[in-house]
Amino acid sequence: MRDRLADVTALLAMALAEDDTAVLADLAGELAALGDAVAAVQVRMRLDGAYDTHGAVVLVRAAAPDDPASTALAEALLRMYRQWADLHGLPTEVVTEHHASVAGLREATLVLAAPYAYGLLRGEDGRHAMTAADPFDHGRTRTGHALVEVSPLAQDDDPVALADEDLRVDLYCVRGPSRAGETRSTLHIRHLPTGIGVGLPYDRRARHRKAEAIRIIRSRLLVARGAPRDVRGYTAPSDFDGAARRPSP
Structure with missing residues (x-):
């Protein structure tokens, strides 16, 4: 960054001496980009948690799977996290995705x-709520609730080991419509002591899928959070008490 700034300073002197407006415009863009880069470094200098340098596993779950407002919020959150990652040049992969029966x-x-x-996203961990107008009932609003669980992506040297006897591996096959004759297979691995489970499509990458599922389970076990959480599942209370956070674009 010092080298970039030195280059801009030297070019700026020449551009001003020659009154080169085109170069001045380019330098303005370079200074803006340099300012963004410095801001990003300043943020990362504050990320000093034990796992802040890790990647992240983000679990998004509708609080009520049969509530359209909650499932819509969960879908919106996932979309916003992916857009945020694209904006910052971070690679993403949706490894599991289960849609609601209606929408x-x-x-x-x-x-x-x-x-x-993980350091950039761990602040999203918790409960989220959003109130929006009901498109099917004008004049009425509905509030959706969703849970976001952010875990550091486990590395090979992280202190989480899974014993084979603690894992249950199941293969589920679901047949599609009779005319299509298509069968979909899902590999599901559950950590018996905690109930944490991950289901991934079972295909020609089966061995890779199993390793991927185990890594996600290790990731969710990696950090002991301050607030207790039922890792077997989450259901929001009827009044959804506690702090709720509105997602921001």
């Missing part, structure tokens, strides 16, 4: 295998 999203798991993703 929206019941649950999805998003993996960001990029440095500092």
Whole structure:
């Protein structure tokens, strides 16, 4: 960054001496980009948690899987996290995605295998709420609730080991419409002591899928959070007491 700033300073002197407006415009863009880069470094200098430099596993779940407002919020949250990652050049992969029967999203798991993703996203961990107008009932609003769980993406040397006897591996096959004759297979791995489970499509990458599922389970076990959480599942109370956060674009 010092080298970039030195180059801009030297070019600026020449551009001013020659009154070169085109070069001045280019330098203004370079200074803006340099300012953004410095701001990003300043943010990362504050990320000093134990796992802040790790990638992230983001679990988004509708609080009530049969509530359209909640499933719509879960879908909106997943979309915003992916857009945010694209804006910052972070690679993403949606490894699990379960849609609601009517509309929206019941649950999805998003993996960001990029440095500092966990440090940048861990503030999103918790309960979210959003109130919006009901498109089918004018004049009425509905409030959707969703849970976001952010975990550091486990590395090979992280202190979380899973014993084989603690894992249950199941393969589910679901047949599609009779005319299509298509069969979909899902590999589901559950950690028996905690009930944490991950289901991934079972295909020719089966061995890779199993390793991927185990890594996600290790990630969700990696950090002991200050607030107790039932890792077997989450259901919002009827009044959804506690702090709720509105998602920002």
